[in-house]
Amino acid sequence: MPTITAGDFRNGVTFEKDGSVCTVVEFQHVKPGKGAAFVRTKYKNVMTGAIREESFNPTAKFEQATVERKDAEYSYNDGDLYYFMDPETYDMVPLNRDVLGDAFRFVKENTVCKLVSYKGSVFTVEVPNFMDLEVTETEPGLRGDTATNVTKPATLETGAEVKVPLFINTGDKIQIDTRTGEYIGRSKE
Numbered sequence: 001m002p003t004i005t006a007g008d009f010r011n012g013v014t015f016e017k018d019g020s021v022c023t024v025v026e027f028q029h030v031k032p033g034k035g036a037a038f039v040r041t042k043y044k045n046v047m048t049g050a051i052r053e054e055s056f057n058p059t060a061k062f063e064q065a066t067v068e069r070k071d072a073e074y075s076y077n078d079g080d081l082y083y084f085m086d087p088e089t090y091d092m093v094p095l096n097r098d099v100l101g102d103a104f105r106f107v108k109e110n111t112v113c114k115l116v117s118y119k120g121s122v123f124t125v126e127v128p129n130f131m132d133l134e135v136t137e138t139e140p141g142l143r144g145d146t147a148t149n150v151t152k153p154a155t156l157e158t159g160a161e162v163k164v165p166l167f168i169n170t171g172d173k174i175q176i177d178t179r180t181g182e183y184i185g186r187s188k189e
Helices: 102-106
Strands: 003-005 014-017 020-030 038-045 051-056 061-064 068-078 081-085 092-096 112-118 121-126 130-138 151-156 161-165 173-177 182-186
Touching: 092 121, 151 173, 161 182
Parallel strands: none
Antiparallel strands: 003 061, 014 020, 014 061, 020 038, 038 051, 068 081, 068 112, 081 092, 112 121, 130 151, 130 173, 151 161, 173 182
């Protein structure tokens, strides 16, 4: 396995620490007036989601963790199992709900996502940043009500609930930013 030093840390770099895969969230190279330089690092354990802060000697060595990202199409779910189809082999990959993350509530069937795995074990699913979804239920908008920044709840075809402007009605297609869960605008489709 290739090694990496703490001096090479950048945001998004993955490394192994105590048998776990971690990814750098923030880093800062510190050179105090007295004493040795160090790298103040905030990192996330990709398996558990736990975030820690620690300082490392810039020469400290770590095994570089190779994380694999692979496209897969979300097919269906059965209880807490969600099935993804590998487009090359047509194999179905079942994943437990706790691997999916919060953004998955905006994903509808037949959407291509990225399965992120380490040593063959999938630990998260990356969904597209933007999804076009139909509003299945919302209060009707009042004609002439053009107050700015006033929102109402709307239920989407995936079952997720978001805040939308008053002029959005049931049946409208809207675009959602899956990273924040916010309404972006009407769908371009």
